[in-house]
Amino acid sequence: MSVADAGARGGRLPRSARRAQLLEAAQSVFAESGYHAAAMDEIAERAHVSKPVLYQHFPGKLDLYLALIEQHTSELPELVRAAMASTQDNQERVAAAVRTFFSFVEREDAAFRLVFESDLLGEPEVAGRVDKMSAECAAAVAKVIQEDTDLPPESALLLGVATVGMSQTVARSWMQGRTVPREVAEGLVSSLVWRGLAGFPLHPEQPDA
Structure with missing residues (x-):
């Protein structure tokens, strides 16, 4: 089970686990689409979080990358x-x-x-x-x-x-x-x-x- 799946099922996560979850989701999106075509909306959706939660950990797409x-x-x-x-x-x-x-x-x-x-x-x-x-x-x-x-x-x-x-x-x-x-x-x-x-x-x- 991936970190993202664990987050989707388990609700709130410790900050380090949430960060790992977001990076895992971003990894899959960047690998599939490249940096320029990747969207923060898609990363948030794949991580099963809202965009505000994503931006709490990473101020922008470049920070994630x-x-x-x-x-x-x-x-x-x-x-x-x-x-x-x-x-x-x-x-x-x-x-x-x-x-x-x-x-x-x-x-x-x-x-x-x-x-x-x-x-x-x-x-x-x-x-x-x-x-x-x-x-x-x-x-x-x-x-x-x-x-x-x-x-x-x-x-x-x-x-x-x-x-x-x-x-x-x-x-x-x-x-x-x-x-x-x-x-x-x-x-x-x-x-x-x-x-x-x-x-x-x-x-x-x-x-x-």
């Missing part, structure tokens, strides 16, 4: 960091990082549409948060690359950017048609990334991975 962007752009770098820390095997690290992006685009809440396909990227606050998220994801990958190779930080970061950019771009493309099973798509991207990264020598003290 920025709250969701902040939530998702903070979450994805944490997921990438967790993937990189999930194993000491470098090839498995690559696979785990790639899986993170496929999992993100396949989520039922369609958060990736707000993050990667937003019709509001011209808004500086939105663009800034998305850019920060991408930089943090790339830095998480680059940190491991630099730790295990003789590459300078700048070069490792470029490889991190390439890995993240490829993973999210292919995951989004796969999501549009799903012409191959997800595990096949993940394997293709992981193999491509790994074969490239494996060409860089490890530190002398590092065992072959």
Whole structure:
């Protein structure tokens, strides 16, 4: 049962629960319609609240959108960091990082549409948060690359950017048609990334991975 359904059935909610309910409703509307076509009336209706209640928590549509962007752009770098820390095997690290992006685009809440396909990227606050998220994801990958190779930080970061950019771009493309099973798509991207990264020598003290 969703937060919105719980609110509809249970009447008054604590402020934090009401906020979560409103964000859940807004998420579905923004994912379906985009920012510009979304209406506060529809968000309130989907959340089973009146517009005054919605405006008590979020003064405007942009405030709602920025709250969701902040939530998702903070979450994805944490997921990438967790993937990189999930194993000491470098090839498995690559696979785990790639899986993170496929999992993100396949989520039922369609958060990736707000993050990667937003019709509001011209808004500086939105663009800034998305850019920060991408930089943090790339830095998480680059940190491991630099730790295990003789590459300078700048070069490792470029490889991190390439890995993240490829993973999210292919995951989004796969999501549009799903012409191959997800595990096949993940394997293709992981193999491509790994074969490239494996060409860089490890530190002398590092065992072959």
